[in-house]
Amino acid sequence: MHKAPKVAVVWRGDREARRTATPQNNRYHRVFEELAAIGIDAEPAVYDEAFAGEMRDQLLTADAVLVWVNPLDDGKSRVALDALLREVAAKGPWVSAHPDVILKMGVKEILHRTRHLGWGTDTHLYRSLQAFREEFPRRLRTEGPRVLKRNRGNAGQGVWKVEAIEPLAGGAAMVRVLHAQRGSVPEELGLAEFMARCESYLVDDGCILDQPFQPRLPDGMIRCYMGGDRVVGFGHQLIKALIPPPPEGPDSEAAQPGPRTMHPASAEPFQTLRAKMETEWTPQMMEVLGIDRASLPIIWDADFLYGPRTAAGEDTYVLCEINVSSVFAIPNQAPAEIARLVAERLSAA
Structure with a gap:
């Protein structure tokens, strides 16, 4: 009898959150649904340093581990978790994103290492x-x-x-x-x-x-969501970070960022950016960082600010940061793409 592959989905929480977690009662429920729809058994794996050993044993029973944990969260870091994930990955389960890949892609240093690419600036x-x-x-x-x-x-x-x-x-x-x-x-x-x-x-x-500093910051930030080396959607948001608050104060409604409007990968306003990400910048980044396609995170995003317009009035884009550790919320199309990529990589393994 064929045994369904098993995936552990990791996020941070306390003992009670671990005890009560189900595939349905968390923010990642769409990911669980899409994995189940293609015959992959996914289970919650809530993490905290207090019960790291218990979670280690759980992860070692999985075929793949998908991780959503911020680098800094309420005074806690990923140091212990990353060591645990390296140990688990060395013993067989495939981990995304692997901590070593995060250290290449998901840190601000990438802005300097890739400053010569088309998304770069004076860094x-x-x-x-x-x-x-x-x-x-x-x-x-x-x-x-x-x-x-x-x-x-x-x-x-x-x-x-x-x-x-x-x-x-x-x-x-x-x-x-x-x-x-x-x-x-x-x-x-x-x-x-x-x-x-x-x-x-x-x-x-x-x-x-x-x-x-990019003067067009008030025009908003474009979040380009990537599944491996392909765009799976976009989010546009009028951010307020690094913009002085209005006279009403930093807690006023006018000081809050606007909603992030999600768009599919096919959205017309972002096709120039999509083409650059898929055919130029991502392959170039992979070469610079020494990352192959199989090691790219299942879900990651590149945040872009608008750079100076060209002489013809066209937009340019400046990379603000890359997020790898915990990319969420995501476009509606992304959970199905995550499931497809998981299946593809498990099959290859």
Whole structure:
């Protein structure tokens, strides 16, 4: 008798969430439904460090493991989980996204490594305090407002818009900064004081990315959802991160981001971006990072801001970040594509 392949779906939760989880009572229920529809047995695998050993035993019984866990979540990181997933993957089950792939694709450093691609911009990277202290003030002085990004984070954590208030002649210069986390308001402080705030981003082999601020930010962000190396949909959202809140305050309705409007991969306004992602930028990224098609995450997204228009008035696109660790919500078409890719990869294995 043929045995259906088994997939474990991982997300973070407490002991009670693990005890009560079913394929129907969570935000990933559409993924469970689509897997079941093609004969794949999927089960919840709620994770927390407190019962990591129990989950390890569960994952080792699966043929594949699909993971939705943020890099930073309520003070917790993925360090222990990533070690567990590496161990599990080494013993047989296929893991998506594998932690080693996340470290290549799902960190801000990719903005520097791929800056020469068509999605790139004037991007710099600081790996040491000395380089940060020596180079960033000069860049801010000569090149205008900049955006600093810590290497790993989510929900705007460690992403700052920085602009000079007065000529940056010395260490006492004043800057205006705005954190990308929701509810943030602009601050005015000394450049040296702000830079000291960012120094923690460099510990434990961390780094800081430095890019020019994109003036067309108010036009919104395009989230390009990818299933492996193919576009599975788009989301467009009028974001408010790095935009000063209105006079009503950061908690007012006017300060909240607009809804993310989902579109299928075939949506006409995004066909230029789709073609570039599928035929140019994704293959080029894979070559730069040393990632083959089979290692690409089942679901990931590339967030784009609008760059300067061309002389002919056409849009250009600047990569803002790539999300791999926990991509959700997703377009309506994506769960079926996830299931199809899971089946394809299990068959290949």
